[in-house]
Amino acid sequence: MQITVLILLAALVSMGMGIIFIHARKIIAERKLYEKDKAIKREREGVAAILELSDKSVDADISDAVFLSLFAEYAQRSLGGSGSAVFTVKDKDEFAGCSVSGTFPPIKDIPQQVEQQLLAHPKYHSKFLCDIKIPFNVQQIEDLCEGHGYFYSKGVIQDLLPKSFFKLAKRTVLAPIYINSAMTAVIIVVSGDDFDTHAIDEHDAEYLARLCEIAAMSLKGIRIFREKREFEQNLQQAKEEGMLQVSAGIIHNIGNAITVAKLNVVEMKDKNQPPSADSPESLITNELLPELRKHVSSGDAGEFLSKDPAGSQFIEIISELVSHLSRRSEDNAKLAKSLSNKLNHISEIIELQQRFIGELGTENLTTLAPVIESAIKIFEETFSKKAVFMETEIMPKSPEVLIDPSMMTQVYINLVKNAVEAMEAENALKEKRIRITLRQEEIKGRSFVISEVIDNGPGIAPENLSKMFKFGFSTKEKSRHSRGYGLHSCMETVRKYGGAIEVNSTPGKGTTFTIKIPAAGSSQKS
Numbered sequence: 001m002q003i004t005v006l007i008l009l010a011a012l013v014s015m016g017m018g019i020i021f022i023h024a025r026k027i028i029a030e031r032k033l034y035e036k037d038k039a040i041k042r043e044r045e046g047v048a049a050i051l052e053l054s055d056k057s058v059d060a061d062i063s064d065a066v067f068l069s070l071f072a073e074y075a076q077r078s079l080g081g082s083g084s085a086v087f088t089v090k091d092k093d094e095f096a097g098c099s100v101s102g103t104f105p106p107i108k109d110i111p112q113q114v115e116q117q118l119l120a121h122p123k124y125h126s127k128f129l130c131d132i133k134i135p136f137n138v139q140q141i142e143d144l145c146e147g148h149g150y151f152y153s154k155g156v157i158q159d160l161l162p163k164s165f166f167k168l169a170k171r172t173v174l175a176p177i178y179i180n181s182a183m184t185a186v187i188i189v190v191s192g193d194d195f196d197t198h199a200i201d202e203h204d205a206e207y208l209a210r211l212c213e214i215a216a217m218s219l220k221g222i223r224i225f226r227e228k229r230e231f232e233q234n235l236q237q238a239k240e241e242g243m244l245q246v247s248a249g250i251i252h253n254i255g256n257a258i259t260v261a262k263l264n265v266v267e268m269k270d271k272n273q274p275p276s277a278d279s280p281e282s283l284i285t286n287e288l289l290p291e292l293r294k295h296v297s298s299g300d301a302g303e304f305l306s307k308d309p310a311g312s313q314f315i316e317i318i319s320e321l322v323s324h325l326s327r328r329s330e331d332n333a334k335l336a337k338s339l340s341n342k343l344n345h346i347s348e349i350i351e352l353q354q355r356f357i358g359e360l361g362t363e364n365l366t367t368l369a370p371v372i373e374s375a376i377k378i379f380e381e382t383f384s385k386k387a388v389f390m391e392t393e394i395m396p397k398s399p400e401v402l403i404d405p406s407m408m409t410q411v412y413i414n415l416v417k418n419a420v421e422a423m424e425a426e427n428a429l430k431e432k433r434i435r436i437t438l439r440q441e442e443i444k445g446r447s448f449v450i451s452e453v454i455d456n457g458p459g460i461a462p463e464n465l466s467k468m469f470k471f472g473f474s475t476k477e478k479s480r481h482s483r484g485y486g487l488h489s490c491m492e493t494v495r496k497y498g499g500a501i502e503v504n505s506t507p508g509k510g511t512t513f514t515i516k517i518p519a520a521g522s523s524q525k526s
Helices: 002-060 064-079 112-120 122-131 138-145 163-167 202-271 280-298 301-306 311-359 369-385 405-424 486-496
Strands: 083-090 094-102 151-153 171-179 182-191 364-366 388-394 401-403 432-443 446-455 500-506 510-518
Touching (some): 064 083, 064 094, 064 182, 064 202, 094 122, 112 122, 138 171, 138 182, 151 202, 202 311, 280 311, 369 405, 369 432, 401 405, 405 486
Parallel strands (some): 388 432
Antiparallel strands (some): 083 094, 083 182, 364 401, 432 446, 500 510
């Protein structure tokens, strides 16, 4: 009987222990689930906070350093640390101080009074950090992390920071920020380990590493957005400068034409002064004709003209004076024609300018011949002034292309302008020639309109040929009117219409720019 009772009691105890064990396992599982949910919630909050910071950074157009400073402040608050600092990579392997937040111990030994001031004033500490040499490098940080994405320590980190640092930083976590596999920055968060403060643990370190990954992606996105915006601003500026160059070229050529016209007017004015006493008109009107009339009235005109020493020279003198008047009349006619041509040229250029502005931004089906002729017309006076010989070989009826005529005019103006400037910088005695051709060509089953701008200038160095259309590249000295955007803008314009632009050059012999634009109705064949 006693044995039975004992066995029964043992069974009950065993069942109770089993129930307790099952309940304990359930509590542990629920605790793990709670901790997991808490970690997920924490990480989501971190992602949201960093994305919000990224949006503000883009809107305010702040620098990478400011973004990292704001990120470090958030990381410190999120981890519950007492202080943080962020360092950016410079010169490949070295770090530069960026900013400090909270109570962050100095990373070098300094007098206690200075240390207290830095601990009390994060802004002063940030400036101090930026002015000193950082005692650790990229390789040391990588060695510490060993591919884990973070390093966590409860004590002194040997060979990294002075022992005085760890009097306040009882616990330290650091995590690098990588962009395109290269370390960009490292953030360090510290805390004490007192009962009344939050002590950073390894879970916080893992969390900081994930925050740094998110910050890296955000920073990369900010940089891409910033580069894109800068590119668009520079491209727009290049287009505006290109239009200014067109206007400047038009005004310059109008000025040249006006100068020639003024000289023509002055010359005509000088040659057509009121008759003086010894002018041909006065001699004929006031001396020769009265004398001849007198002899006609007296009836001895024939004898006077044939026998009188003075009268016998009358016909020859009158003939010479009339010839002089005739030559002057011819000169006046030439001057009047030149003046008329210059005035017509001015009128044509003004008309081109009006059409250029009026058509800007409008795509039409048109042939390239009038576009090329417009560019040449704008440079006509420049060619004359700088002794540049312009030749054209344009097919009579080239196919139509879908383009913005004003933008394409700007392309040819840019190419011609570059050619003139290149030849002008070369040997002054060398004959300067520019040749523009226009033809149709079949390429891989498609019809293209091909135009070439050919010069016999100094050519382009082989190492520069692949860079000619690169944004911002220029072989000329950079100035307000030369920023290396012209050829890139030409390429973008031609590409917009489905075309391509190429360059070939031989140093000492010249350069050829080839523009290929698909003819209207010519579709890509598979």
